[in-house]
Amino acid sequence: MSHTHVAAVLFFFLLYLIKTILLLANKQEALVLFSRRTRVVEGTVGLLMVATGVYLYFQSAFIGELWLTVKLVGVFLFFFIGFRAFRSGSKLFAVLNLFVFFYLYVISNTKTLTGRSTWLEETVAAVRIEEAHITDPLKRGQVIYEQLCAPCHGVDGMARRSGAKPLVSTRLSFFEIPKIIKEGPKTMPAFEGHLSDDEIQAVSQYVLTLSRSQDNDKP
Ligand code: HEC
Numbered sequence: 673m674s675h676t677h678v679a680a681v682l683f684f685f686l687l688y689l690i691k692t693i694l695l696l697a698n699k700q701e702a703l704v705l706f707s708r709r710t711r712v713v714e715g716t717v718g719l720l721m722v723a724t725g726v727y728l729y730f731q732s733a734f735i736g737e738l739w740l741t742v743k744l745v746g747v748f749l750f751f752f753i754g755f756r757a758f759r760s761g762s763k764l765f766a767v768l769n770l771f772v773f774f775y776l777y778v779i780s781n782t783k784t785l786t787g788r789s790t791w792l793e794e795t796v797a798a799v800r801i802e803e804a805h806i807t808d809p810l811k812r813g814q815v816i817y818e819q820l821c822a823p824c825h826g827v828d829g830m831a832r833r834s835g836a837k838p839l840v841s842t843r844l845s846f847f848e849i850p851k852i853i854k855e856g857p858k859t860m861p862a863f864e865g866h867l868s869d870d871e872i873q874a875v876s877q878y879v880l881t882l883s884r885s886q887d888n889d890k891p
Contacts, residue, residue, distance in 0.1 A: 813878030829882035
């Protein structure tokens with residue numbers, strides 16, 4: 673679903689970019705022709721982009737976070753400015769809208785408002801401060817889990833936000849979990865290089881305390 677969304681967004685943006693270039697180059701006729709020819713495609717892709725976006729929004733782990741709300745408002749702004757810019761032939765607004773798009777792209781990728789560092793980097797930094805004086809590995813695992821994993825998997829391991837699987841029913845063993853955490857399947861971030869081996873071991877151990885499956889070989 674998120675791949676479809678990104679593909680639709682990039683295609684929509686490509687059409688927008690071509691139209692902006694035609695507008696800037698004063699190619700009025702070409703612009704009218706291009707707009708007319710791509711109208712159906714643009715409408716379809718636009719609809720796909722909005723539909724997948726709405727779906728992803730409502731199952732997102734980040735719902736209620738400021739960056740996601742700003743993104744939502746920003747998307748409407750992008751549509752509004754774009755529509756007005758081409759209707760009135762305003763080069764200034766058409767170009768300004770490129771920056772709106774660029775900003776939305778940056779905050780989508782970093783999941784922060786400033787775009788200077790990523791959500792993962794910021795949260796890992798916060799976790800480090802919190803876990804600094806905890807020696808019990810399981811407690812450390814819990815602190816890491818609640819900050820970095822619970823947004824998607826839920827504090828109790830039952831949630832499936834952003835496409836996550838409920839961890840209460842995982843059948844993975846203590847030896848398989850670290851690999852998953854390092855690599856990050858699908859929309860899960862890859863934690864390799866962000867968390868130390870020690871931290872990954874600690875959080876893996878904590879994940880197993882959430883699991884109710886009898887199949888895991890718990891350490
Ligand atoms: C942005 C959301 C997100 C975050 C944050 C996240 N995960 Fe995941 N997790 C996922 C997704 C998506 C999957 C893959 C589901 C699938 O394979 O269909 C997954 C799968 C897993 C699995 C495999 C479950 C199974 O039974 O196959 C484990 C274990 C896991 N995550 C642990 C963690 C841990 C530990 C953390 C924190 C260090 C974490 N996850 C953070 C989204 C997330």
